[in-house]
Amino acid sequence: MESARVAGFGTSIFSEFSRLAVQHGAVNLGQGFPDFDGPKEIAQAAIDAINGGVNQYAVGQGAPQLRAAIAAHAKRFYGQVLDPATEIGVTSGATEAIFDAVLALTNPGDEVVLFEPFYDSYLASVQMAHAVPRFVRLRAPDVTHAQWWLDDAELAAAFTSKTKLVIINTPHNPTGKLFTRAELERIGELTRRAGAVLLSDEVYEHLVFDDGKHVRPATLPGFSDFTLTVSSGGKSFSFTGWKVGWHLGRRELVAAVQKAHQWVTFCSAAPFQAAIGKALELPDSYFQGFVESYTQKRGFLSAALTKAGFEVLPCAGTYFLMARTDRHRKAGEDDVAFCRRLLVDHGIAAIPPSVFYSPEHASHVHGMARFAFCKTQPVLDAAADRLAKL
Ligand code: PMP
Numbered sequence: 001m002e003s004a005r006v007a008g009f010g011t012s013i014f015s016e017f018s019r020l021a022v023q024h025g026a027v028n029l030g031q032g033f034p035d036f037d038g039p040k041e042i043a044q045a046a047i048d049a050i051n052g053g054v055n056q057y058a059v060g061q062g063a064p065q066l067r068a069a070i071a072a073h074a075k076r077f078y079g080q081v082l083d084p085a086t087e088i089g090v091t092s093g094a095t096e097a098i099f100d101a102v103l104a105l106t107n108p109g110d111e112v113v114l115f116e117p118f119y120d121s122y123l124a125s126v127q128m129a130h131a132v133p134r135f136v137r138l139r140a141p142d143v144t145h146a147q148w149w150l151d152d153a154e155l156a157a158a159f160t161s162k163t164k165l166v167i168i169n170t171p172h173n174p175t176g177k178l179f180t181r182a183e184l185e186r187i188g189e190l191t192r193r194a195g196a197v198l199l200s201d202e203v204y205e206h207l208v209f210d211d212g213k214h215v216r217p218a219t220l221p222g223f224s225d226f227t228l229t230v231s232s233g234g235k236s237f238s239f240t241g242w243k244v245g246w247h248l249g250r251r252e253l254v255a256a257v258q259k260a261h262q263w264v265t266f267c268s269a270a271p272f273q274a275a276i277g278k279a280l281e282l283p284d285s286y287f288q289g290f291v292e293s294y295t296q297k298r299g300f301l302s303a304a305l306t307k308a309g310f311e312v313l314p315c316a317g318t319y320f321l322m323a324r325t326d327r328h329r330k331a332g333e334d335d336v337a338f339c340r341r342l343l344v345d346h347g348i349a350a351i352p353p354s355v356f357y358s359p360e361h362a363s364h365v366h367g368m369a370r371f372a373f374c375k376t377q378p379v380l381d382a383a384a385d386r387l388a389k390l
């Protein structure tokens, strides 16, 4: 009955582990969603929009007020100047923007460069479009590398005459890596040479720690010609269920993505667009407080994991910690089996990172687990208690 397009798909790991966490009463540090709401006035803005009659289809490309707010936000944080009429489009979350972009920018058989570990929807989108993934591995920190790093020869070899799209994610889920300017310049050079498009997924753009700086690739010299930036309101404003996403860049790129969008969802939810427009206009103090609060959560969970015997890898951005599990892993146990046991026997849900790899490279992270720290203090306290008993 199923088409070949979907027949190979299992249930998303996030759905599976969230369901298991409820079933076993586990502390859920798996799926990346906050267990608290975003700013009250933004929730109120959505309620006001509903009560004020913003309940019919929005303009397909995105409510003009939201597109204006996205343009103002891009100018405020990155000095980017965009025409909201032609250079910005709105979708149902970043997930839809990515799917639409893959549909709009590749033909069957074209190649898409993905960096492993990759956010899982990238590969599914590529597969549904009958494009071909080409993987480049981010390598874990080691004695000579303080951060996750790329092998340049492997990177260059991933580009061929068929490369049409390159998808990067910075700050990066699940590693917490910020791509450096030098890495981005090299990726950009290869993308330009291939005549491909660089899709930059920046949904964690406001989750950058320790005075680090998020470099928006589209703002590097020459990049605006071939870069499509994707982001969304889910993480930055703690309303992941609202699913308001956007993409920005050269008008031809945005128009192509919008062609797919008009037949995928046509428009994203109107009252939430109104509220996210207000959220993007929140003062700098909101974004500073956001980073401070997450810095505290990161520190707390990192200390609890370290105390419990995990080796926590550096996290410069996002709300995820990757940790080596070797001290607790049984012989022969891979990351999926370990995370299942951690959940069922010890009441802690974490995500096995091999789901962010192609099957041939999954074994590289069998000794790791991803822990989300977008949780309230009582939940983090409960996690620390359970970790202490391991
Ligand atoms: N990209 C990355 C890297 C993510 O982690 C996520 C999930 N939170 C998304 C995209 C999806 O974003 P949205 O909820 O806006 O669709």
Ligand code: GLN
Pocket: 012, 014, 015, 030, 031, 032, 033, 173
């Ligand atoms: N991005 C979230 C994560 O990485 C999950 C989003 C989803 O479940 N689709 O945990």
